Amino acid sequence: MKEAKISVTFLLLAVTFCVCLIVSNLMEIKTVPLGPLTITAGVIVFPISYILNDCIVEVYGFAKARLVIWLGFGMNLLVSLLLQLGILLPGAESWTGQEAMSMIFGAVPRIFAASFIAFLCGSMVNAYVMSRMKLAAGGDGRGFSLRAIVSSLWGEGVDSLIFFPIAFGGVLAWSEIGMLIATQTVLKTLYEVLILPVTMHAVKALRHYEGNLDTEAPKSYKWWKINEL
Template sequence: MVDVTPSRVAANALRGHSLRYYDFVMAAFVAVLLLSNVLGAGKVAQIWLPGVGYWPFGAGILFFPVSYVIGDVLTEVYGYARARRVIWAGFGATMFMAAMAWVVVALPPAPDWTNQEAYESVFGQVPRIVFASMCAFWAGEFVNSYVLARMKLATGGRHLWMRTIGSTIAGQGIDSLIFYPLAFLGAEGWPTGLVITVLFTQWALKVAWEALLTPVTYIVVGWLKRAEGLDVFDDGTDFTPFGAKV
């Protein structure tokens, strides 16, 4: 099937419409979300900044913003309702991950397996981190998607860069303000000053990442719109986050 010029359609007109790549984008979103939470959220790294010195940052910043880029692509290409469905899928996946982590860590180790302490040090705080991540992710992603969809209607689909960056400023701001205090405030090795520093550093870096990835977003959005043959606008969309209906 050859790519075609996308045509403007209302999101609620897509019910029953066959979408070629929606499921793949959903899978990519959930995979990035889970891996970022498991591998990146709990580690503080540092980077040398000229004139500043070493500056701490959460290691998850390197990959977690990709989920926001994918979220932007979902809302821009498929509309708020289908992005909402993906957000709930990611939320359910993180709930399962938290439950699985708690069970696996709590299982009594075999006598000849000597890695329980190391395993607990790596995954033992996952439930708290994931709880914070779920709250922050849920609120931040819905703010991001809502702002992007509303801005698309307001601009008539123009200025994609302004919409993706603007929605990220709002969504990632909410995400960071919820996540870091819930996940790390009062935790061992996380003094309050460090939590605040990492919170604002992460917010700035995530927005900067979004800006740097804007050319990639343009390429992916343009290709998907042509491949699907549509450009979705959320005319008449119910913007409640409490639902998965499309």
Template sequence: MQATAPAAPLRGFRYYDMLVAGMVAVLLCSNLIGPAKVCTVSLPMLGALSFGAGNLFFPVSYIFGDVLTEVYGYARARRAIWAGFGAMVFATLMSQAIIRMPASAGEPFNAQLQPALELVFGNTWRIALASLIAYWLGDFANSFVMARMKLWTRGRMLWTRTIGSTLVGQGVDSLTFYPIAFSGIWEGQTIVKVIAFNWTMKVLVEVVLTPLTYAVVGFLKSREGVDTFDEGTRFTPFSLKDEGVLHTPGQ
């Protein structure tokens, strides 16, 4: 029988802040750097496949979300999601402000730098809005499914939760982002194909990295001495209150 205690304050955790920082860093890099480059790879039987470079690393932010939810619970993952959302809003506003500031005519390098900044960071308002909405909906869907499945499975079969939550979260993300960003620009058939391909690739990244997720979760539960079950948690996104029941492993 496991001992239970009320949710502990965030300052009691040694690794929580570092995980949040890592999640935000991956999120910002995949959204600000990755989308600027389209990659093409040739695979046996499938031929040439094109995808945004950010799609290779964006799923890592979902792995951070899985780890945070599994170890610390939905409420603390919720804090991390809001931190990521705030960082994305700030980065979007900052990049737009810098692009629109008048470049000094006395600096010759600006003639090369300004077009480059506009090309890399000058996303249209539709793409910026789509990224924010898709991230918010997708990450909360991922964390919700992860937490609920942990209760259903009574903490067993972690792989079902990590993959199952990613199937839902990445599906919500892709189904939200591409229609908002490209409806009326791309043909409907193209949007469907891109959604299907990117969703599949993101889920495969999660599957491949499942052993790493197991290792990190095991390490954190052991070092933090905690394993959170969201019993009685209010699964609203609009709260920063600590909730969930902390179980002490091995007792």
């Protein structure tokens, strides 16, 4: 693999992306009311990972975004496995929180699988749409707001379309699953639209600080090619 330069700023963005992803999954256990709707607490944090994804694609390109997505997937999986190990370890006689820990962190494998697959597919689609739209626009910074919204709609839509049927198919009515897909997609995308001015400012600051703007097409859009930087 050809040696690639990784800036400190890019490294910080990648770490923040992974932290937001892990925290959002840990927060998914709690449901909160939103008017007549019920959503998961993770909805508050999860869209931030898509915002960071947009910034990385816009400034550093699809290849580096692909690497960060795989890194987030791997770190999330590692945390999940370590939590399961922690649950399996025998507790001290004074430990009284085993049941609570098992209930909170002992996620059903089906939910876990749904979350991992949905995240990977949704994030890759988000990065792919963002990158292709940028190249179609000439590779410069014009039209970022449209790219951010459209890519989020695709990414969040794919994420919800995969997660809910896998996680709740046969448990909830399909009409209810369809409502959850639509609601989560709209809410997460709306979240990103509302915070778009902050995202645009962040992208502008990154461009200025890094002194480069990704204008070239990646070597490939194959989602597994993490060695192409």
